[in-house]
Amino acid sequence: MRLKMMTRTLLLLLTSVLLFTGCNGAADGTDTDTLSGNYSITVSYQNVVNGQCDANTDSLIFDLDGSFCAIAHLKIGSTNVSGALITFSTTNATISPTTVLTLSSGLATTLVTSSSTDAGTLSATYSPSDADAVSATRNYQFKEYDTSVPV
Numbered sequence: 001m002r003l004k005m006m007t008r009t010l011l012l013l014l015t016s017v018l019l020f021t022g023c024n025g026a027a028d029g030t031d032t033d034t035l036s037g038n039y040s041i042t043v044s045y046q047n048v049v050n051g052q053c054d055a056n057t058d059s060l061i062f063d064l065d066g067s068f069c070a071i072a073h074l075k076i077g078s079t080n081v082s083g084a085l086i087t088f089s090t091t092n093a094t095i096s097p098t099t100v101l102t103l104s105s106g107l108a109t110t111l112v113t114s115s116s117t118d119a120g121t122l123s124a125t126y127s128p129s130d131a132d133a134v135s136a137t138r139n140y141q142f143k144e145y146d147t148s149v150p151v
Contacts, residue, residue: 037077072124080106
């Protein structure tokens with residue numbers, strides 16, 4: 001009887017150990033404890049075509065009452081960070097949405113619009129709980145183009 005009890009106990013203990021050794025962190029890429037290096041963030045712009053973000057652009061000037069996509073790319077060392085909360089802000093434009101989670105590619109995207117012709121600055125910031133905040137900025141301007149033909 002005692003041998004049976006001891007065998008069951010050991011079998012249960014072995015099964016429990018094997019079950020719990022399979023738990024090694026988040027599977028969605030949000031577990032950054034094992035990553036090494038410093039956080040870095042960059043900002044780029046994309047044109048908007050038919051209401052969707054399209055090709056990357058180096059332009060900093062956009063059509064007045066138009067829009068462009070701002071793309072933040074977050075990394076720790078050389079590894080993309082997913083599930084991180086990026087906060088976008090501007091000096092004089094409208095952003096929608098202002099906070100975005102990064103995808104598995106490390107990218108977070110928002111739409112920027114304005115009816116002002118004043119130049120401005122867009123900022124993307126990530127504030128991790130285990131390190132100093134990182135941010136990147138990029139200038140932009142919306143301009144009104146006169147397409148009328150001179151007489």
